[in-house]
Amino acid sequence: MAIVREGDPIIQDQFSLDQTQLITSSPIDLGHAREEPYTLFVSPSQLMCKFGRIVGRLSKALHTPGQNGNGKATGDTGAGAYLMTQGMTRVPHDFECVAFGKARVIGGNVQSTYLDSYVSTDISGNRIRRWVDAWHRPVQLGHLTEWEFDEDGYCDFLERCLKIVTPGKISDLQIRIATKSLIKQIEGLTDRDDARSRRMLAVCLLHLPPDLAPKKAKKAKK
């Protein structure tokens, strides 16, 4: 169901040009995009490893009314306040971001440096607006929509988000938190001897910073 403000007669989407000014012969398939915007939160104790780097594991405070204490049409007040009680810090919507090699600048239809919105048509012919992170963008060929993902850019963003709460060098405990689940998985996989486990092991080692990999796993990979 769509969110409607109390007293509004019918579901009406905001009418606006989409951010990238796509001219399309058929509606964009918005797939996993969210119906409402969200604000990202970062915590010094929530980390993960991505492509050999230690990055922040972000949480979303959805702006959906009714979600996690959000009031009606008040943005992320409830969900954001809840995440702050869990020791998280807001990633501001004007946070310096680079996506697809270009610096993101607020203005016009861009209301956040890390969020984008796209306008499309739903099955009933209504115009709808959906939100995705700035590192995903739709590419259209005929009626087909494919989503491109700037993995490196997103990874840089996650790393820089962590700097908000950990400006200096990350601590040993943070390294342990970030690597724990990967190392557990690697230890499990090194005990198995089949093609899939070896493939999975290679993927896990790709994400773990090389100097932190368990010795046994390095040997098994060889």
Place this chain on the structure above:
Amino acid sequence: MAAGSWRTDAGIGDANVALVNGPIQMAMNATTKNQIAIADPVIQGILARDTGYSQLIGALGLQQSFAAIGQGKMTATAEGSDVAATNFTIGTTSLTPARREFARNASDMARALQEKLLSGQLAPDMYAMMVYEGYLVWGNTFIDLLVAHASATTYEAGTTGTGLLWSTIMHMVYDMVDRGNTGPIAGFISVKGIKDLADDTLSLGGAVQMSQQAQQFLDIGASGARIGTFFGNLHLYMNSELDTDGADTLGIAVGSEGLDSKHQIVNLPYEAISLVEAGLYTVELKRAAGGTTRTSVATYNATGIRQQRALSAIRYAT
């Protein structure tokens, strides 16, 4: 009118009607899986608690407090000396219902022409169909709101950029039990996650692969959205409403204390044409200009994280 020999296609020429309308049935869709999710005991428990909160009176939302009671131990104390008192600690969560709506238009002429074509699950009556659809869209909305909390969990299982493994699921269940979840857990993962688990099952070694649980997974894994019960407590479901984070999917495991919902039942006023007041949602009929009826399905609800210890996100490559 063109005449001709009487055959199936050319027949008596223009007098043939090319096609006559068959019955209108329900189209198959990925959202069907949500109905099965609602039937899970954990989700039913959330709804039962929701009803137990009763109607909000004079306040927009509901706040709950969780007091840390019964977690301490006594301290060895020397005779005649006092022990320092421990303060009570309390965590709070809140639920503020918001309006959600879904609407359909049906013109009088369309109803006259097509209503009797409805068949199967759709009921031979447009109004009954709208009541049924109301339940379905309420269910889709509710499950979507619940699983969206995966992006705000403190605890997480799985690794970014890698496929899902049984060991990840197993560790997650034990971690959840360790945090205090001794009851059932409902787990929601996407078809990609289920495929990862299927690949993992097929690559497990001899005795493990032939175990009853692995065989059960291979046997019933594809017979419905409920993939099976694993590690004693976990009911695993396939779902399509899950959130993503970068190139990862965020599945979610919900213990009975993990999430909460609050529905505010809004009785329609006298002047409204009420089709149904089903408690969780209402269906109202509005006459628009041009002989059209607008059927409006509305609910007032909120969902929220109840206790983080009873939640875990399940991260894996999309």
